[in-house]
Amino acid sequence: AQSVTQPDIHITVSEGASLELRCNYSYGATPYLFWYVQSPGQGLQLLLKYFSGDTLVQGIKGFEAEFKRSQSSFNLRKPSVHWSDAAEYFCAGDLSGGYNKLIFGAGTRLAVHP
């Protein structure tokens, strides 16, 4: 079955530390992949997206993600986390072949310690 999985429900890091949030997908072809961020009680903001081409994509707020076909993964990274990065992060994929129907992972809640 087509799916997007985020294995980590909660992650806590110290401010200034590096961050990696994991995302795996299950799909027979190359999906369109996205990372969104959500602050409490708010809508979602797009951090970055992967459609094709370069497998390392840069996003806003210093985030990047790498698409690895061999591992069916699209992990989100940031070299140095700021306290304002505390939020919930969602990985999503269009597994419908470009018909814009997104499947979301369950989300990873990030806490940042000072």
Place this chain on the structure above:
Amino acid sequence: DGGITQSPKYLFRKEGQNVTLSCEQNLNHDAMYWYRQDPGQGLRLIYYSQIVNDFQKGDIAEGYSVSREKKESFPLTVTSAQKNPTAFYLCASTDDRGTGSYNEQFFGPGTRLTVL
């Protein structure tokens, strides 16, 4: 500024009542979507519409209804048939009709519905 507005931000409903959540966009987007968000489950697609006067069921459409009479508006009605309606509801839109090219979905701020 262009964007998506959802109203109200908080909504309380008694059991057995229907309630309608508003979603308006001034981005001139063709496609609009409704998602439901529950803790620990991410977002699940309720309904979507790729063009005016047309819409399709998503993964969890039971107990919900929608209309798309205008390009900028896509209201969602939570009916009394929805057994567990308490959730956070998000509306999104995109400038894409599913033609194979791709544009991101933009999200509104959400409506939190609580059934008393």
